Amino acid sequence: xxxGPEVAGRVEITARALTSCARAVxxxxxxxxxxxxxxxxxDHQGSLALDITGPIAAADDLxxxxxxxxxxxxxxxxxxxxxxxxxxxxxxxGIVRERETRVA
Amino acid sequence: MSSSSVGGNAVERRIRRRSVHRSRSTAVSxxxxxxxxxxxxxxxxxxxxxxxxxxxxxxxxxxxxxALRPDAAFVTIAEVIAVVLVVLGVVLVVLxxxxxxxxRSPVPHDRGAVVIDTRIIAATxxxxxxxxxxxxxxxxSASSRGNRTDVRVVPVSGVPVDEAAVRAAVxxxxxxxxxxxxxxxxxxxxxxxxxx
Numbered sequence: 001x002x003x004g005p006e007v008a009g010r011v012e013i014t015a016r017a018l019t020s021c022a023r024a025v026x027x028x029x030x031x032x033x034x035x036x037x038x039x040x041x042x043d044h045q046g047s048l049a050l051d052i053t054g055p056i057a058a059a060d061d062l063x064x065x066x067x068x069x070x071x072x073x074x075x076x077x078x079x080x081x082x083x084x085x086x087x088x089x090x091x092x093x094g095i096v097r098e099r100e101t102r103v104a
Numbered sequence: 105m106s107s108s109s110v111g112g113n114a115v116e117r118r119i120r121r122r123s124v125h126r127s128r129s130t131a132v133s134x135x136x137x138x139x140x141x142x143x144x145x146x147x148x149x150x151x152x153x154x155x156x157x158x159x160x161x162x163x164x165x166x167x168x169x170x171a172l173r174p175d176a177a178f179v180t181i182a183e184v185i186a187v188v189l190v191v192l193g194v195v196l197v198v199l200x201x202x203x204x205x206x207x208r209s210p211v212p213h214d215r216g217a218v219v220i221d222t223r224i225i226a227a228t229x230x231x232x233x234x235x236x237x238x239x240x241x242x243x244x245s246a247s248s249r250g251n252r253t254d255v256r257v258v259p260v261s262g263v264p265v266d267e268a269a270v271r272a273a274v275x276x277x278x279x280x281x282x283x284x285x286x287x288x289x290x291x292x293x294x295x296x297x298x299x300x
Contacts, residue, residue: 012240015299042298048262054199083262 013043018081024051025076029069031057032096047086050077055094066090123219126204135196157166190253211282222248225285229253229274233258233291236273237265241300252288253278 019039027034030052037054050073074088100101149164157167170178207222219232230246233255237244243258255274259265279286 008239010235013299016246018299043299044257045295046264048295048299049204068131078262080261083260084264085262098183 013081013083018048018083021080022052022073022077025080026050026052026054026069026073026090029072029076030054030066030090036093036096044086047084048077048081049086050074050088050089052088052095053091055096056092058097060094062092062095064090114180120210122221123217124206124208124210128199128204130153131196131199133248143299176211183240209282209285220266220281225253225278225281228281229255229289232274232277233257233270236270238263240300247283249282251281253285254292256294258294259297261299263297267291267293 001098005043019041020043022039023037024034026039027037030037037052039053040051042049052070052073055068056062056069070090073090074085076084077088078085079089130270133240144163145161149162150161152159155163160185171182208219209222209225211218213221226246228250229248230242230244233246234241234244234257237257237259239257241261246253246255248254253274255270257265258269271289274289274291275286278289279284
């Protein structure tokens with residue numbers, strides 16, 4: 001990421017910041033608490049690759065919701081960080097209910 | 105070639121040539137010292153023989169006689185000595201005939217003789233490539249040899265790098281040093297990027 005031509009220097013975003021950002025976005029779109037969502041970053045042919053692991057909010061069509069969430073997370077992270085996101089892979093580990101009861 | 109493209113007076117041309125080419129004085133000194141030692145030994149033995157005193161190491165006449173009528177042990181020694189001499193001779197011939205260029209290039213300057221190391225050219229190319237590609241300093245590396253420069257860029261994940269733009273930037277920056285450095289620039293992009 002380069003600054004404008006009138007500004008010398010460069011803006012760098014650390015991997016840690018990217019991970020936190022992607023984690024918050026993923027938690028928001030999955031409807032799960034950020035504490036339980038984990039995001040790994042990788043490279044996919046020069047683009048950013050997201051590896052999301054976490055629960056999803058209870059719904060009728062979980063697969064459909066997860067697929068939609070993957071696309072939304074990809075677009076949102078791309079818009080927020082200015083990086084091209086190549087792939088978002090979601091691994092569901094459980095369901096979060098409204099009342100926050102524990103799910104086995 | 106290089107001395108014709110940059111001008112200057114005789115002293116500057118001479119300084120430039122001496123900076124770009126490696127000195128052969130070490131090889132010449134070693135060879136001369138060996139020659140002097142052998143000559144001194146032969147002289148000493150000759151004088152000792154003429155005086156009638158005992159030889160210092162070996163009587164030259166005896167050495168020649170032994171060499172002309174060799175026995176089994178002496179043949180192996182002679183072979184070893186011959187091989188060593190051949191290797192030394194080849195080394196000296198190579199040192200004498202090689203162009204002996206250092207990794208430096210003269211650049212034109214209105215005052216004085218200016219010679220720059222190829223590492224400077226490589227670092228300049230890497231720096232230009234880094235700012236053109238928008239990657240951190242450590243993600244680019246470059247090597248330079250003669251007039252050709254190879255630049256390797258590891259992109260940051262999610263930030264596309266325009267190879268042509270990087271090459272143009274490197275060419276432009278190197279041409280500021282001297283136009284011949286920017287002629288042969290090769291840019292290689294890594295397949296996988298890094299996160300930051």
